[in-house]
Amino acid sequence: MKSRALLVLLAMSLLLVVLAACGNAEGSGDEASSSNTEESTSGEGNSESESETTEVLVDGSSTVFPIMEAVAEEYQKENPDARVNIGTSGSGGGFEKFAAGETHISNASRPIKEEEKQALEDAGIEYTEFEIALDGLxxxxxxxxxxxxxxxxxxxxxxxxxxxxxxxxxxxxxxxxxxxxxxxxxxxxxxxxxxxxxxxxxxxxxxxxxxxxxxxxxxxxxxxxxxxxxxxxxxxxxxxxxxxxxxxxxxxxxxxxxxxxxxxxxxxxxxxxFSRPLFVYVKNEAVENNESVYNFAKYALENAGEMAEAVGYVAKPDSAYEDALKKLDEIAGK
Missing domain, CATH: 3.40.190.10 (Periplasmic binding protein-like II)
Incomplete structure (x- = not known):
């Protein structure tokens, strides 16, 4: 009787071991499936990040800032994926960043100085000047x-x-x-x-x-x-x-x-x-090779007059903006 009872006990123990092993296997499968889902989600997120539009970097004059801020706000409403970052380091500070390769566009409430031209030449940066509005200091x-x-x-x-x-x-x-x-x-x-x-x-x-x-x-x-x-x-x-x-x-x-x-x-x-022109300086290479910069620069020139008057400045004649757009397209090879 004792032998028979021992056999039954061994059989039940073996069955429990098999069931436990099956359960662990199923659990391992669930964990692997969950991990793969997270990796897949993470991969999709990275893909979306990489597909975002290149940020357009602008800096310079605080006087020009209200115009370009208004332009950027309207541009981003029409282009939700676009990102435009506008700083206010002053005309001189903006040109320093421009020459250092930190920006695509530089705002200025005065013409560029000779030493600033030289700094850009030394850095191998070609640029184009655009007058976008008039101001009464x-x-x-x-x-x-x-x-x-x-x-x-x-x-x-x-x-x-x-x-x-x-x-x-x-x-x-x-x-x-x-x-x-x-x-x-x-x-x-x-x-x-x-x-x-x-x-x-x-x-x-x-x-x-x-x-x-x-x-x-x-x-x-x-x-x-x-x-x-x-x-x-x-x-x-x-x-x-x-x-x-x-x-x-x-x-x-x-x-x-x-x-x-x-x-x-x-x-x-x-x-x-105290009547004076206001300027933006655009990096030629960025306009030619970066569609985001070209699109924003084009939008800015198309709307600068209207936005200038909206924030309290004075628009230039329509013909001036038409000429500027032609110049921009020439730079971009359009």
Whole structure:
């Protein structure tokens, strides 16, 4: 009896072992299947990432930024897969990145300088300049400033020059208050800084040391809106966006007329010497070999006039944009 019972016990044990082995095998199959699914999903994700449109890299002038930002927003609405990255390092900072091969397009509120041309030549980078809009560099004071009715370039020179000897408004013109002036200026990498310095201070002139500098025009706006005695200068679009808290100072032009910046006076050139063109510089090789850059550049030139006016600047004639598009197609070999 004992032998028989032992045989039964051994048989049952063997059966349990077989069943357990089968269960483990099935479990192993499930785990393998799950792992393969994850790998497949991961592979699909990588494939989608690789198929994304190449990012278009833009940097440079904070003055040109509102135009290109508006262009980029509309472009990406129409092209959901597109990616456009726009920085604001200032015109000079933008050209440095352009020459270093870090960007495809460089925004500028002044023409490229000789040393910047040389840096691009040394780097073997060919480029094309496009004028995309006009701007009226605006001299602004606080809305509560009720004494500054106009300024001459000579007065601006006296105010902003390092050796001008101006501390209070009374130092600028007799009868103005003896209140200390607060100066806010774009930073030295800004094309607006370069343009203002050239027109107001001249080649040898130096800006006053106590001016607060910032590459961000919004910081300058905040500085002037926060003080009745502040003064600054920046692109017309930033003034237009903040008309309720800023006052644009009429500037005496070369005809002796005090002129306020607006679309008409900038377009006609009556607002001189502060009417100026705005630029984008496009890397030729990128336009020729990168369809994403070409498509965005084309869209920008097609819509720059409309977008410029939408954000407060002045469009160039339609014929200017048509000529620019032809030039772009020539570069791209279209």
């Amino acid at each position: 605006s001299i602004v004071v606080n809305q509560e400033n009720d004494w500054v009715d106009q300024l001459t370039v000579e007065e601006l020179n006296k105010m902003w020059s390092a050796d001008g000897g101006v501390t209070t408004w009374a130092d600028v013109r007799e009868g103005w208050p003896e209140e200390e002036i607060e100066f806010y200026s774009p930073g030295a990498d800004s094309g607006t800084f370069d343009y203002f310095s050239e027109v107001v201070l001249g080649e040898e002139g130096q800006i006053r040391q106590d001016a607060s500098l910032s590459e961000d025009d919004n910081v300058l706006v905040q500085g002037v809106t926060g003080s009745k005695n502040a003064i600054s200068y920046f692109g017309y679009a930033y003034y237009a966006e903040n008309k309720d808290s800023l006052k644009a100072v009429p500037i005496v032009n070369d005809s002796g007329e005090a002129v306020t910046p607006d679309q008409e006076t900038v377009q006609s050139g009556d607002y001189n010497p």
